[in-house]
Amino acid sequence: MVVGDVEEGAELVVIGAGPGGYTAAIRAAQKGMDVVVIDKEEVGGICLNHGCIPAKALIHASKYRADLKHWDEIGIHTKELDVDFESIQEWKEEVVDKLDTGIEQLFEAHNIEYKQGYARFIDEETVRVEEEHDAENVKFEKAIIATGSRPIEIPGFEFDKERVISSRDLLQLEEVPDEIVVIGGGYIGMEAVTKFCKFGSTVKVLEAQDRVLSGFDEEIVDHIRETSACYGDEIYTGVTAKEAVPEGEKVTVKAETDGENIEVEGDYVLVAVGRTPEPALDGLNIEKAGVETTENGFVDVDEQLRSSNENIFAIGDCAGQPMLAHKAYREGKVAAEAAAGKNTAFDSQYIPKVAYTDPEIAAVGMTPMEAEKQFESTKVGKFKFSASGRALTANKPDGFVRVVARESGKLEGVQIVGPHASDIIAEATLALEMQGYLDDVANTIHAHPTFPEVFSEACEDAMDKSIHKA
């Protein structure tokens, strides 16, 4: 029952305090707006609390364990290893808490009011915030919807948090399971393999398409499949999962491949078949605010992230693909500036993507095949980490950087599989954003020995002048 019914006003209400929402709030405050942020959970959203950050912390810890082989190769011998998963989980939570506290402090520093509660539009200029027995109405001049997405639930695989779990539940496991079955070989599925295979679990992936990580170039994905046992035999493609049957401490997954029925058993089944914005948007009553959606269920926005209601913007996962935190960060800045009356727009041409496999894979811009379709003639260069002094001194010689350019040398795309791919892709993205040429990268003096030299050498290779390639 509602016992309090207060009304207050704000120039800008931001609904959702994830990467998109909290960035938008801070940028709007920097522009002088009076901002209220509402989230039903803690600040930081899924990425910080239940996604990107805890996942990368566990991947980091799991790589330490797996790296022992490398230590041995370089002469550091260890006795038996004791992996205390409970302590690793505690450390991971500490990392999350530090980042959460950082956002709270930023809100304080910018005089941003944070309300924890469930927000719903009641009309085109009012949001109702409900928290336990209290409720209040907040009138706004502008609003930004940043409510993210939820995992897609498929028939036969309803989440029970016991055996049939989401990526959020996976990150909370108290011990390392013996066997996990993963439905879906996308980002979440393959990163689950990275973490738990390296902690010692057997991770079996069932992917409906004929290859995993279908958003990445085939040669890049084939490389990790061929060189790492974790991404090898236990990854089954062309398999459609049909039903999970939990029984005691086990769960059996029934699936179909080439018209044949198969069964795969594990301690848990992780369902990672994509995410959808719809449940959160439905709960928000966006229709009462005159906000329309596309046929795919995203809020329909223009290049300023403005919805069908000109005073309401939408950013991040709920505003369209790709569902990536760094896209949400950028959109948050653009929407906040537009709400503050600035003339700005979101440019989606070069959004890098990274999958935290081991080695990592990353890409931005066009693949050689895409470039060939668009331009009469193209140049492709490739350089392997095995010829890099830095990669060899780090005992990480696996992988390569590939670049594609127009005949004129104008860079069009970069794909990386190898150590620090997630970092090297930043220079590649900047080069593309600056409309750079192969020469621009090749003539930039790269510190030696460093991993990004491999990108520079790949650009030189595209011009047939790589120094270190035979």
Ligand code: NAI
């Ligand atoms: P996804 O869209 O990346 O992959 C889902 C996969 O499930 C697809 O390959 C699809 O073919 C497969 N699938 C669907 N139904 C199936 C069935 N019945 N049986 C077998 N396979 C089936 O979605 P995912 O991995 O859930 O990730 C969700 C979102 O989160 C992605 O859009 C991604 O952008 C984001 N994300 C990004 C990360 C990063 O940037 N490193 C990390 C984790 C998530």
